[in-house]
Amino acid sequence: MVMMKNHPLLSLALVMLVVLLYSSSTSAQSPAPSPSSAPTDIIRILKKAGGFTTLIRLLTTTQVSTQINAQLLNSNNGLTVFAPNDNAFQSLKPGFLNSLNDQQKNELIQFHVLPTFVSISNFDTLSNPVRTQAGDDPDRLALNVTSSGNQVNMTTGVVNATVGGSVYSDHQLAIYQVDKVLLPRDFFVPKPPPPAPAPAKAKASSGKKSDEGPASAADNDSAANAISCKLQNAMWALSLAIATLRRRRRKEEGEEGKEGGEEGEEEEEEEEEEEEEEEEEEEEEEEEEEEEEEEEEEEEEEEEEEEEEEEEEEEEEEEEEEEEEEEEEEEEKKEKKKKKKTKKKTTLF
Secondary structure, three states, rough: HHHHHHHHHHHHHHHHHHHHHHHHHHOOOOOOOOOOOOOOOHHHHHHHOOOOHHHHHHHHHHHHHHHHHHHHHOOOEEEEEEOOOHHHOOOOOOOOOOHHOOHHHHHHHOEEEOOOOOOOOOOHHHOOOOEOOOOOOOOOOOOOEEEEEEEEEEEEEEEEEEEEEEEOOOOEEEEEEOOOOOHHHHOOOOOOOOOOOOOOOOOHHHHHHHOOOOHHHHHHHHHHHHHHHHHHHHHHHHHHHHHHHHHHHHHHHHHHHHHHHHHHHHHHHHHHHHHHHHHHHHHHHHHHHHHHHHHHHHHHHHHHHHHHHHHHHHHHHHHHHHHHHHOOOOOOHHHHHHHHHHHHHHOOO
16 A cells, blocks of 8 residues: 555556456456466476476566466466476587577577467467467577377477477466477577668758767667567566456455455465475475485495405406416326336336
8 A cells, every 4th residue: 555655656557457357357247266276377387397497597587487377367378388398408508598688588488388278189280380479480480390199399490309298287278398498590590681771851850860879770679679578578567467456356256354365365375385395395305316316326336346346256266276276287297207206116126
């Protein structure tokens, strides 16, 4: 309430949004969903699956995760996300991600999202090139998908990737693991030359431009792209705010009095506790895996030592056998000498 008093424009905007939401909901006359159903959260899904740390970081920094969650609340088309795991990102050239600016990182993540839900059995129904949320430029943002049975392959003109399996699917959001990061050709195809500057229409305008200095087309493009990116993020944030208001309103209609509100808060706290417990369990599992790896390494070292000891024992046994053979040969030689001596003596007698 304090924030709304300090910002009357925000208060007015929220009031208008509530009025629009109320009018749209009453005209549709559709039953509200159960207030206990939690909205889909792609970050939570990927954290639970494990192995997508880099993708989660990029989804968060580019705010594409917020956009996806908002689309799932406001659209019936669903979404399909191709999720490269951490190994896929590690196979990129060192420093590649750091070389991308904010707009390119946003485009990279949007290139992994299809604006419709596609089940694993329906990839053969797609028309190439498949449109992604990065755009539909057939030269710079082309994504071609082919399927044969349960195997799904895709190419961007730069990399070839394969779907490794389904991470999540609820008939609205489908997430598939891919073994490569899908790099669009837009990152590697040279940009077209900037258009020639338009001639000045009047002396006064030309004088002003000469005073200010001509701005390069590249600067204009970068500024326009930055503004476009910010506007897009703002629109998705606004749509998420609208969806949140809808959910709160529906939740308030389904709850009765303060007890219902307290139960909702308790459910949220329980969800947060469950998330913390899941994170702790994941950390414990990682520690256990590390301990198991260390134990396996120790066992391998012990086995190697035992093998070396066995080899040494075998060598010692071979040496002993050789010594015994030499002793036997010497004894035989001695016996032969004795026999020769006895023969000589007998001949003398």
